[in-house]
Amino acid sequence: MLRPLRLxxxxxxxxxxxxxxxxxxARDGDPKRPWGRGTLMPTFGFGLGLGRDATQIGLGxxxxxxxxxxxxxxxSLSDSITIFSESLKSEFPGLTKRIPTNTFRxxxxxxxxxxxxxxxxxxxxxxxxxSIFNNGRGVVGHWVAGPGAYIGIGGPVYLNxxxxxxxMFPSGKCNRAYRYSGDTPDVQFDGFCGFNxxxxxxxxxxxxxxxxxxxxxxxxxxxxxxxxxxxxxxDDAPLADPSSVPAGEPHSxxxxxxxxxxxxxxxxxxxxxxxxxxxxxxxxxxxxxxxxxxxxxxxVEASAPADPGHGG
Numbered sequence: 001m002l003r004p005l006r007l008x009x010x011x012x013x014x015x016x017x018x019x020x021x022x023x024x025x026a027r028d029g030d031p032k033r034p035w036g037r038g039t040l041m042p043t044f045g046f047g048l049g050l051g052r053d054a055t056q057i058g059l060g061x062x063x064x065x066x067x068x069x070x071x072x073x074x075x076s077l078s079d080s081i082t083i084f085s086e087s088l089k090s091e092f093p094g095l096t097k098r099i100p101t102n103t104f105r106x107x108x109x110x111x112x113x114x115x116x117x118x119x120x121x122x123x124x125x126x127x128x129x130x131s132i133f134n135n136g137r138g139v140v141g142h143w144v145a146g147p148g149a150y151i152g153i154g155g156p157v158y159l160n161x162x163x164x165x166x167x168m169f170p171s172g173k174c175n176r177a178y179r180y181s182g183d184t185p186d187v188q189f190d191g192f193c194g195f196n197x198x199x200x201x202x203x204x205x206x207x208x209x210x211x212x213x214x215x216x217x218x219x220x221x222x223x224x225x226x227x228x229x230x231x232x233x234x235d236d237a238p239l240a241d242p243s244s245v246p247a248g249e250p251h252s253x254x255x256x257x258x259x260x261x262x263x264x265x266x267x268x269x270x271x272x273x274x275x276x277x278x279x280x281x282x283x284x285x286x287x288x289x290x291x292x293x294x295x296x297x298x299x300v301e302a303s304a305p306a307d308p309g310h311g312g
Contacts, residue, residue, distance in 0.1 A: 013229055033117070034116055034206050035206075039064075041065070041074075042062065045202070049198075062107075069112075072110070079105075082101045082102070086190070092180055100135055100192075101134060102134040103135075105142060106130055107127040108202065109125055109128075112125075113238070121150040122149045123166070124146070138177055144164055145165055147162055148162020148163070157203065158205075158206060160201065162199070163200060166195075169190070170195055171194075174193035189270075207221040
């Protein structure tokens with residue numbers, strides 16, 4: 001009665017921002033190639049599937065991290081919403097309450113880029129995880145896989161072109177979830193649990209991811225222009241042991257200690273002593289020029305004058 005629901009057309013738009021981690025920079029053999037170690041790729045996706053009796057809308061987010069050059073591990077969360085036509089809901093009353101209309105998927109995955117180039121980078125990817133149905137229809141598994149390629153458009157922008165295959169398992173449990181039971185005989189809705197395929201198209205904008213910048217080594221100091229000149233105290237000259245110098249032999253300038261000015265002693269208190277005056281008359285003559293020597297003036301003894309009262 002109901003033709004199998006197939007994917008008539010699909011259009012997916014994925015914007016991927018690929019930025020390197022501060023502590024895990026790309027360290028592979030050629031750091032200039034894309035998809036290197038340390039590339040972190042958060043993703044956003046949108047999908048649309050059209051059929052005669054139903055329309056499917058898909059939304060998804062995810063993240064992928066490249067543990068080594070070309071090999072990335074990822075985790076994606078997606079939600080598929082099925083909208084049945086009004087004619088189908090009239091023919092099967094309560095259809096939206098008896099079969100799943102919303103499927104939530106959790107998909108861990110791996111991706112390997114065979115040849116990492118800015119112009120053409122072929123890859124394969126595969127993943128497996130649980131699919132959770134609404135309306136109490138249980139949980140089944142699913143897998144996805146497919147080839148593809150990143151084609152460089154210019155700069156960090158790439159076009160993602162590929163094909164994706166998918167299916168759910170176990171098929172018996174999945175088919176029971178999509179079996180309608182009502183007043184009429186049971187009707188099996190096909191096209192949800194079987195093998196499906198479709199295009200995988202998107203735009204990838206890759207920033208970094210393999211473009212780690214190595215920290216420049218510190219510049220060495222310029223050579224000393226006075227290295228060849230005479231240096232009485234060279235930095236690498238060995239220190240002489242004073243005990244090894246023979247007694248009575250002066251120390252060499254390299255080992256002689258540097259002596260400072262002698263300490264100033266205390267100033268003696270009291271007058272400066274003066275020696276005795278020589279006997280006899282003072283010699284006559286011009287007084288020599290120059291400063292008068294310091295000290296007390298010596299006393300001169302004179303004979304007493306004759307008494308004027310006694311004439312001779």
